[in-house]
Amino acid sequence: MAFSFRKSLRRFKTDAVAEFYLHIAPLLENEQVQSLENYTQHNCYSRLNHSLDVAYYSFFIAKLLRWDTGSTARGALLHDLYLYDRSECEQSLKGHLRSHPKIALENARKVHDLNKIEEDIIRKHMWFATLTPPRYKEGFIVTFVDKFCAVREGLISLRNRSWERTAQQTKQLPAPAPQPIA
Numbered sequence: 001m002a003f004s005f006r007k008s009l010r011r012f013k014t015d016a017v018a019e020f021y022l023h024i025a026p027l028l029e030n031e032q033v034q035s036l037e038n039y040t041q042h043n044c045y046s047r048l049n050h051s052l053d054v055a056y057y058s059f060f061i062a063k064l065l066r067w068d069t070g071s072t073a074r075g076a077l078l079h080d081l082y083l084y085d086r087s088e089c090e091q092s093l094k095g096h097l098r099s100h101p102k103i104a105l106e107n108a109r110k111v112h113d114l115n116k117i118e119e120d121i122i123r124k125h126m127w128f129a130t131l132t133p134p135r136y137k138e139g140f141i142v143t144f145v146d147k148f149c150a151v152r153e154g155l156i157s158l159r160n161r162s163w164e165r166t167a168q169q170t171k172q173l174p175a176p177a178p179q180p181i182a
């Protein structure tokens with residue numbers, strides 16, 4: 001039978017999705033993880049969605065590189081496990097960017113028995129805002145994927161706001177006069 005690149009790619013993706021859910025399924029049953037659905041991230045969608053996006057893209061890159069996919073997926077899913085809205089936070093933006101990894105790590109330890117890679121992923125995911133880079137290669141994937149997702153969510157939020165503004169302005173315009181039928 002002839003080799004089909006498309007078929008192989010489709011099978012790789014299907015296997016990857018199944019493997020991803022095997023890694024994260026026990027965590028998704030946890031109440032604290034589920035409650036991330038109640039918090040908005042980057043004025044865009046829920047923190048649970050953000051965490052799932054970061055986890056999936058990071059997992060996929062780790063799989064392509066044949067690195068530790070399980071630790072990457074779990075660490076990335078729990079990287080933002082802090083249970084408050086940014087708007088409720090009394091800290092400055094800089095303070096929040098630096099402190100939330102520690103809070104997420106404390107919460108994640110209660111949810112799952114973290115290994116060293118997962119701990120490091122959560123603690124160091126804000127590298128650049130914090131000074132210490134990740135210790136493990138999987139941590140570099142998550143820190144860069146997190147930034148990519150944050151920028152993407154920021155752009156979606158800007159687009160949504162501009163659509164809302166346009167829709168409001170359109171509503172304020174007088175309705176066009178009915179045209180006589182020729």
Ligand SMILES: [Fe+2]
Nearest residue numbers: 079080100125
């Ligand atoms: Fe974060």
Ligand SMILES: [Fe+2]
Nearest residue numbers: 050079080146
């Ligand atoms: Fe994040």
